[in-house]
Amino acid sequence: MSQDSSLQNNVHSTSLALEVTDIHKTFRNKAQDLTVLNGVSLTVKQGEFVSIIGPSGCGKSTLFHIIGGLVQPDSGTVSMNGREVTGERGHISFMPQQPALFPWRTIEDNVILAQEIMGISKKKARAEAREWITRVGLSGFEQSYPHTLSGGMQQRAAFLRALLSPEELICLDEPFSALDALTRSDMQRWLLDIWEENQRSVLFITHNIEEALLLSDRIYVFSNRPGTVLQVLDVPLPRPRREEIIEDPIFLRLKREISQMMKEEQTS
Numbered sequence: 619m620s621q622d623s624s625l626q627n628n629v630h631s632t633s634l635a636l637e638v639t640d641i642h643k644t645f646r647n648k649a650q651d652l653t654v655l656n657g658v659s660l661t662v663k664q665g666e667f668v669s670i671i672g673p674s675g676c677g678k679s680t681l682f683h684i685i686g687g688l689v690q691p692d693s694g695t696v697s698m699n700g701r702e703v704t705g706e707r708g709h710i711s712f713m714p715q716q717p718a719l720f721p722w723r724t725i726e727d728n729v730i731l732a733q734e735i736m737g738i739s740k741k742k743a744r745a746e747a748r749e750w751i752t753r754v755g756l757s758g759f760e761q762s763y764p765h766t767l768s769g770g771m772q773q774r775a776a777f778l779r780a781l782l783s784p785e786e787l788i789c790l791d792e793p794f795s796a797l798d799a800l801t802r803s804d805m806q807r808w809l810l811d812i813w814e815e816n817q818r819s820v821l822f823i824t825h826n827i828e829e830a831l832l833l834s835d836r837i838y839v840f841s842n843r844p845g846t847v848l849q850v851l852d853v854p855l856p857r858p859r860r861e862e863i864i865e866d867p868i869f870l871r872l873k874r875e876i877s878q879m880m881k882e883e884q885t886s
């Protein structure tokens with residue numbers, strides 16, 4: 619390899635916030651073996667917003683668990699910023715599909731959890747959390763416990779906790795699925811605002827094609843289980859993006875393309 623190309627390779631790998639390579643996963647139990655992921659590879663560049671869309675049960679959440687080090691893949695690797703971290707925990711900010719709030723902590727204490735673990739001063743973390751709790755419409759519930767909140771309110775608190783976590787890569791698993799259309803669109807706008815301000819790297823799972831197009835730089839479309847990458851689509855829409863973008867011809871073309879792919883996948 620020439621010096622030039624080795625230099626390029628080096629730049630390429632270190633500029634990737636996340637590189638998932640050829641992941642295979644089969645869950646084995648007495649009754650049956652279930653192959654869930656069959657050779658999935660994907661990348662998120664630093665500061666990039668990437669979404670995954672795919673049929674229910676195709677292995678999206680499992681892939682997140684593998685990225686977060688909660689589940690071991692049978693083969694394949696996970697690297698962040700050029701370093702292999704397969705099976706290691708603590709490298710990502712993760713919002714699981716079921717908002718996993720700690721029942722014994724108040725909403726405010728749940729929101730600041732990751733900052734507390736990182737040793738950021740509680741006073742500073744609380745001040746920031748309070749501001750955000752108000753913005754997401756949870757003011758007055760700072761000292762409430764999770765079980766006294768609705769599902770959508772718990773989802774917003776879990777979303778905030780992920781946003782305020784200091785890790786560079788944020789993985790959000792259907793973060794807005796329990797929200798009504800209006801609240802969902804508010805949350806999408808906040809997420810866009812924060813992302814445009816801070817340019818964090820985001821990997822986002824959704825079933826909502828419009829949401830993926832509004833937010834993403836690239837979209838991975840997954841097949842039925844066992845999950846494979848059917849297609850990777852660039853979303854060449856200008857930023858900053860606002861809701862009007864849903865009338866853009868590029869938006870409409872991509873929406874048709876993805877819908878068609880999903881329909882074919884569902885009937886195959």
Ligand SMILES: Nc1ncnc2c1ncn2[C@@H]1O[C@H](COP(=O)(O)OP(=O)(O)OP(=O)(O)O)[C@@H](O)[C@H]1O
Nearest residue numbers: 645652654672673674675676677678679680681715
């Ligand atoms: N720990 C586990 N043990 C055994 N099977 C599992 C386990 N976790 C997930 N599965 C199975 O793996 C498959 C994929 O599940 P996963 O939650 O990854 O799907 P998904 O793509 O996130 O679906 P959805 O869109 O409905 O959230 C499912 O059939 C599920 O039953």
Ligand SMILES: [Mg+2]
Nearest residue numbers: 678679715791
């Ligand atoms: Mg899931």
